[in-house]
Amino acid sequence: MVVCIGEILADMIGEEKNGIITYERKAGGAPFNVACALKKFGSEVKFVGNVGDDLIGEFLIKFASDFGMDTSYINKDKDKNTTLAFVELNQEGERSFCFYRKNTADYFLPKVSDQLLEKADIVCIGSLMMSSESCVNYALDIIERAHELNKLVAFDVNYRTDIFRDTGSAVKTYKKILEKADIVKFSEDEVQIFTEKYIERELNGKLVLITLGKNGSEWRYKGNKNSQSSITVKVVDTTGAGDAFFAGALSVLDKVKDKNFTFEQLDSALKFGNVAGALNTTGRGAIDNLPSLETINQYIK
Numbered sequence: 001m002v003v004c005i006g007e008i009l010a011d012m013i014g015e016e017k018n019g020i021i022t023y024e025r026k027a028g029g030a031p032f033n034v035a036c037a038l039k040k041f042g043s044e045v046k047f048v049g050n051v052g053d054d055l056i057g058e059f060l061i062k063f064a065s066d067f068g069m070d071t072s073y074i075n076k077d078k079d080k081n082t083t084l085a086f087v088e089l090n091q092e093g094e095r096s097f098c099f100y101r102k103n104t105a106d107y108f109l110p111k112v113s114d115q116l117l118e119k120a121d122i123v124c125i126g127s128l129m130m131s132s133e134s135c136v137n138y139a140l141d142i143i144e145r146a147h148e149l150n151k152l153v154a155f156d157v158n159y160r161t162d163i164f165r166d167t168g169s170a171v172k173t174y175k176k177i178l179e180k181a182d183i184v185k186f187s188e189d190e191v192q193i194f195t196e197k198y199i200e201r202e203l204n205g206k207l208v209l210i211t212l213g214k215n216g217s218e219w220r221y222k223g224n225k226n227s228q229s230s231i232t233v234k235v236v237d238t239t240g241a242g243d244a245f246f247a248g249a250l251s252v253l254d255k256v257k258d259k260n261f262t263f264e265q266l267d268s269a270l271k272f273g274n275v276a277g278a279l280n281t282t283g284r285g286a287i288d289n290l291p292s293l294e295t296i297n298q299y300i301k
Contacts (some may be wrong), residue, residue, distance in 0.1 A: 001254070004032070004046070006030065008028075008033065009083035009085055013088075028240065031125070033287055035124075049106065085098070085099050152182040154184075154185070156246050157183075182206055184206055184209070208229065226267060231278050240263075241277045244280035245277030248277065275291070279299075
C-alpha cells in the first residue's frame with residue numbers, strides 16, 4: 001500500500017475566449033493527484049491532507065469520496081480556507097501557476113499515526129509543505145518514523161517558483177528531504193536547478209526518477225541508469241502529467257515485495273509511468289482524464 005501525504009487543493013484552470021478568461025474548478029494537489037492515480041491504476045492507497053471548512057473543501061471531500069478514496073484521513077479545518085492554484089495554459093498545453101495560499105489549510109496537516117505508517121509499503125510526501133519550516137519538520141518526523149518501520153519514502157521535487165521565490169533557500173530546504181527519501185523524482189528543469197553533480201554525488205544510493213517530457217523518462221539506481229521512451233499524443237493540458245507518471249511508476253514498484261529493485265522492474269515502472277503521464281495530457285485537469293489500467297496496458301509492449 002502507498003500512503004500519500006500533503007496538499008489537496010482546487011486547480012482553477014483558466015481559458016480565454018473572446019477576451020474573457022474563465023476558470024474551471026478541478027481537484028488537485030500533487031500528492032492527492034498521485035493518490036487518485038494510484039487508485040485508478042488498481043493500487044491500495046490512503047491519502048492524508050487538510051481542507052478548509054468552505055465550499056472548496058466540501059467539493060474536494062465529495063470528489064475524493066466519489067472517486068472511491070477513503071476520506072477518513074482528510075481533515076476539515078474550521079479555521080482555515082482551502083488552498084487554490086490558478087493555472088493558465090499556453091498553446092502547447094504547458095501551464096503556469098499562481099497559488100492563493102496564505103495561511104491556508106495545507107499548512108496545517110493532520111498527524112499521521114504509526115498505525116497508518118505500519119500499513120504502508122511506500123510513504124509518498126508532497127512538496128508544497130517545504131515552504132513552511134514547521135511543515136518541513138512535520139515531513140522529517142514522518143520520514144524518521146517510516147524508516148523506523150522499514151518503509152520506503154518517496155518524494156517528488158515538484159518545484160514551484162510561485163511558492164519558493166528564493167531558489168537558493170528552496171534548494172537548501174529541499175535537500176533536507178531529498179537526502180532522507182528513498183525514491184526521488186525530478187523533472188528535466190529541476191535537474192538543472194539541483195545540478196547533475198548534486199544528484200550524482202549526494203543521491204547516488206537512492207532510486208532517482210527523471211521525467212523527460214515527450215522523450216520519456218530515466219531511472220538511476222546504484223550507479224546504473226536507463227531510459228524509456230514515451231508515446232506520442234495530442235497534448236491538451238500538462239497539469240498533473242508528472243503526478244500521473246509518478247503514480248504509475250510507484251504502482252509498479254509497490255508490487256515488488258523486497259523493494260530491492262531489478263533493472264527490469266525499473267524499466268517496467270518507467271514504461272507504465274510514461275504511458276500514464278502521456279495519456280493524462282490529452283484532457284483538462286490532473287485527475288479527470290486519468291487513463292484506466294486497461295487503457296495503459298494496451299500501450300505497454
